[in-house]
Amino acid sequence: MLKDNHGRNINYLRLAVTDRCNLRCFYCMPEDGLNWLSRTELMTYEEMLRSCSLLVKMGIEKIRITGGEPFVRKDIMQLLTSISQLQGLKELSLTTNGVLTAPYVSELKKIGVRSVNLSLDTLDANRFFTITRRDEFANVMAALDALLKHNIEVKINAVVMDGKNTQDIIPLVEMTKDLPVSVRFIEEMPFNGDGHLYTGLQWDYVRILEEIKTKYPQVQKITDPAYSTAYNYQIPGHKGSIGIIAAYSRTFCGTCNRIRITPQGELKTCLYDDGVLNIKNLMRSGTADNELQGILLNAFGNRPKDGWEAEQLRVQHPGIHESMATIGG
Structure with a gap:
């Protein structure tokens, strides 16, 4: 088992395969998008597979594919299939916005993907357009339907934003009544990609739970799985569950088991760090395994103790402003 300098297990890799996205969610990037990485700046699929293979041999047991939006990268299923065949890997999952996902669901099931995180901040088509700046709500709902029909576990990720979608908290919770989904509310983070400093958190995990209790005072705390980033709850009689992720409050750092590799090969041992080394560059310079x-x-062995320390140690981008699309969530 891999361990860091604080005795925490490391068994989970989040691999971002692209910085590109077919939505323009305002909390993630400017309306006109980002300065996308060139093909040569991105890791090749061969480099990604080599990285994953080495890390699995070192002790990584779970890999989550993220972006950007994974399905905008050409031939993504080839990479997913290759990663799924790595000896020692116990779980392959992915995070998607759902726009292009539905046609691939049967293939995901075939290669053994058992869990998909689906980004969905609202159940209102008009608010969806306002938040994402794209008219793709129907495609996202089609992806949700396809995933459930194929019995793939679905976690719905909703970023809670003051003045934007707080009215969607209760409708999203109500999804858990008849659907076997986990609806997870995420504190808004400062990774907006527009260079503006984060103005502060209005809806933290405590306030989100209090809002849920206004409609469902009977909501019950349930056991959090090992390494969980969410506080988990369930409403008696509901098929699904609720999670609240304190992504900005950073209350789960003490058990963090994950590392990240960005599309350009930067290793991040904490979401809030600058990137500690570039795996792609090391590979291209001839570094052996x-x-x-x-x-x-x-x-x-030099991992910060928590996200607050990692943020304080940032050198390249003090005052976080890069987009979540460039670091993989």
Whole structure:
């Protein structure tokens, strides 16, 4: 088992395969998008597979594919299929906005993907357009339907934003009555990609729970799985469950088991750090796997104790402003 310098297990990799996205969610990027990475700046699929293979051999057991939006990258199923065949990997999952997902669901099921996180901040088509700046609500709902029909576990991720979608908290909770989904409310984070400083959190995990209790005072705390980033709840009689992720409050850092690799190959041992080394560049300079393993172990042995320390240590981008699409969530 991989461990960091604070004794925390590391067994979970989030691999971002692209920075590009077919939505323009205002909390993630400017309306006109970002300066997309060129093809040469991105990791190739061969480099991604080599990274995943090495990390699985070192102790990574779960890999989540993220973006940007994974399905905007050409031939993504080839990479997913190859990763799913790695010996020692116990779980392959992905996060998607659902716009292009529905046609791939049967293939995802076939290669063993058992869990998909679906980004959905509102159940109102007009608010969806306001938030995402795209008219794709029907495609996202079609993806949800396809995932449920194929018995793939669905976690719905909703970022709670003051003045934008707080009226959707209760309708999203109501989805859990008849659908076996986990609806997870996420505190808004400062990764908006527009260079503006974060103005502060209006809806933290405590306030979100209090809002849920206004309609469902009987909501009950349930056991949080190992390494859970969410506080988990269930309403008696409901098929699904509720999660609240304190992403900005950072209350779960003490059990964090995850690392991230960005589309350009930057290793992040914390969501809030600057990136600690570039795996792609090391590979392209001829670094052998045994050397790379030693470099990675050194990085894991110098991990910040929490997201607050990681943020304080930032050098390249003090005052976080990069887009979540560039770091993989």
